[in-house]
Amino acid sequence: MRSDKANTVVIGGGLVGMATAYGLVRDGVDVAVLDEGDLAYRASRGNFALIWVQGKGAGLPPYTMWTRQSATIWPEFARELEDVSGVELHLSQPGGFNISLDEGALGRRAAMLQRIDDACRGLPGFPAEGSFSVIDANELRKYFPEIGPEVVGATFNPLDRHVNSLLLFRALHIAFKKLGGRYLPNHKTATITPGNASFDIATEKGSVSASSLVLAAGIDNGRLGKMVGLNVPVRPQRGQILVTEKMKPFLRHPIQTLRQTNEGGLQIGDSVEEVGHDLGLRLGVLSVLARRAVGIFPHLKNVNVVRSWSALRVMTQDGYPIYDESRDHPGAFVCTCHSGVTLAAMHANVVAPMIKLRRLDDACGAFSTQRFHVPAAA
Amino acid sequence: MFQRLPDISGTTVHFSIDGKPTTGIEGDSVAAALLVAGHNAFRTTAVSGAERGPYCLMGACHDCYVEIDGTANQQACRIRLRDGMSVLTQHGKRDLGR
Numbered sequence: 053m054r055s056d057k058a059n060t061v062v063i064g065g066g067l068v069g070m071a072t073a074y075g076l077v078r079d080g081v082d083v084a085v086l087d088e089g090d091l092a093y094r095a096s097r098g099n100f101a102l103i104w105v106q107g108k109g110a111g112l113p114p115y116t117m118w119t120r121q122s123a124t125i126w127p128e129f130a131r132e133l134e135d136v137s138g139v140e141l142h143l144s145q146p147g148g149f150n151i152s153l154d155e156g157a158l159g160r161r162a163a164m165l166q167r168i169d170d171a172c173r174g175l176p177g178f179p180a181e182g183s184f185s186v187i188d189a190n191e192l193r194k195y196f197p198e199i200g201p202e203v204v205g206a207t208f209n210p211l212d213r214h215v216n217s218l219l220l221f222r223a224l225h226i227a228f229k230k231l232g233g234r235y236l237p238n239h240k241t242a243t244i245t246p247g248n249a250s251f252d253i254a255t256e257k258g259s260v261s262a263s264s265l266v267l268a269a270g271i272d273n274g275r276l277g278k279m280v281g282l283n284v285p286v287r288p289q290r291g292q293i294l295v296t297e298k299m300k301p302f303l304r305h306p307i308q309t310l311r312q313t314n315e316g317g318l319q320i321g322d323s324v325e326e327v328g329h330d331l332g333l334r335l336g337v338l339s340v341l342a343r344r345a346v347g348i349f350p351h352l353k354n355v356n357v358v359r360s361w362s363a364l365r366v367m368t369q370d371g372y373p374i375y376d377e378s379r380d381h382p383g384a385f386v387c388t389c390h391s392g393v394t395l396a397a398m399h400a401n402v403v404a405p406m407i408k409l410r411r412l413d414d415a416c417g418a419f420s421t422q423r424f425h426v427p428a429a430a
Numbered sequence: 431m432f433q434r435l436p437d438i439s440g441t442t443v444h445f446s447i448d449g450k451p452t453t454g455i456e457g458d459s460v461a462a463a464l465l466v467a468g469h470n471a472f473r474t475t476a477v478s479g480a481e482r483g484p485y486c487l488m489g490a491c492h493d494c495y496v497e498i499d500g501t502a503n504q505q506a507c508r509i510r511l512r513d514g515m516s517v518l519t520q521h522g523k524r525d526l527g528r
């Protein structure tokens with residue numbers, strides 16, 4: 053068995069691990085990413101590609117602000133990543149809609165967004181006029197003339213955007229390698245042994261030692277966390293997506309469950325299912341997605357679906373991100389969340405510099421694992 | 431490039447390609463009829479605009495898209511030629527109206 057060394061090892065080469073690793077190498081850190089092989093569960097290759105703000109952070113204003121900050125710095129993050137990687141990300145930032153087919157649902161949604169706004173009002177950078185608007189069906193027709201009679205209205209947030217997330221994933225890998233990072237596939241980590249000021253990481257292809265370590269292994273973070281004294285409650289949550297044939301551009305804005313990619317295909321998303329590690333596709337679920345899309349845009353009924361897939365989200369117990377450093381084993385960090393596209397800019401530009409300095413500052417305080425250290429209700 | 435085997439015959443089917451009246455024979459797929467009529471490129475791709483024509487002829491490659499009677503992105507190899515069909519070669523992405 054080989055043995056290897058790096059200053060910092062990132063375990064997991066998905067969007068979260070690669071954004072963090074890219075941020076670290078860009079700041080001059082010697083980084084190796086240990087990843088599994090092709091058969092790994094990877095939310096990063098099956099997601100919906102939204103950089104999405106509306107609705108984020110109900111119950112935790114720092115998460116709303118964190119997400120807003122990410123959307124705000126995304127363009128600058130994208131420009132730099134495009135320069136380094138030579139890959140165009142197709143970031144499009146016209147603001148996003150969530151369209152309702154039901155009066156009650158629209159009312160509940162607007163009330164939920166209002167509660168989020170009320171909790172954030174007065175925080176630095178939060179818009180005094182509020183973050184969103186509610187738009188009725190008539191006004192919505194100005195943006196989308198093709199909407200059908202079932203549509204009752206929508207909510208809109210100007211910070212919502214979308215990107216080509218597969219190209220984002222590719223760009224992060226290319227940039228990381230160009231800047232001198234080492235990417236080691238087929239290195240599924242079996243165990244981590246904390247030693248004296250270093251960690252021994254045993255993988256299926258030999259061991260690696262590092263003085264600092266970042267857990268970004270998606271749904272395996274729970275298992276790995278225990279080895280370094282971190283409690284990381286994450287679970288898989290399945291999402292299914294439909295993709296249509298490519299069409300001339302007709303959707304100028306992303307809609308939370310519907311977006312047209314830069315190449316013309318329409319993505320129709322996305323289910324939320326608690327089914328463990330099952331990556332199956334279910335016709336019943338897919339037909340609900342298709343039915344909703346046709347409810348919004350009746351002219352989609354003749355469009356051909358050419359692909360469908362499912363992927364497992366990395367869902368934390370309360371839905372908010374987890375960033376923390378082990379108290380028992382300093383130098384061991386965890387970085388995990390369920391919106392890895394949205395938060396890629398934060399992971400590269402804000403979290404990575406903190407990890408380089410070996411200190412997560414107060415900005416991450418609300419996202420520590422401390423919040424799980426409360427006795428469960430009987 | 432393509433021509434019919436000498437022993438193939440059948441009822442004549444009248445249809446049009448890009449508005450031009452043409453004939454095939456009953457039992458032809460749209461793709462076969464277009465190939466016999468001398469069309470190799472049925473469409474240009476949605477992304478780069480490169481020419482494409484039937485490749486697999488069995489429904490897998492999706493390279494033989496044409497517009498048939500007003501509906502775009504139809505797989506020509508999987509649709510049987512019918513009398514009076516209007517077939518249009520396709521250029522770039524499907525327009526959602528069609």
Ligand SMILES: Cc1cc2nc3c(=O)[nH]c(=O)nc-3n(C[C@H](O)[C@H](O)[C@H](O)COP(=O)(O)OP(=O)(O)OC[C@H]3O[C@@H](n4cnc5c(N)ncnc54)[C@H](O)[C@@H]3O)c2cc1C
Nearest residue numbers: 064066067068092095096100102241270291390392393394
């Ligand atoms: C259907 C769906 C839609 C989504 N839509 C959006 C969206 O619109 N916007 C958004 O922001 N987010 C979205 N997400 C979420 C987003 O995709 C994830 O947050 C993100 O991809 C998570 O990245 P990750 O790197 O944490 O995990 P993953 O992509 O799951 O990657 C984990 C990586 O860790 C590796 N790994 C695991 N265990 C080990 C081990 N023991 N040793 C070494 N390596 C290991 C795996 O090989 C894998 O490469 C969506 C997700 C799904 C499923």
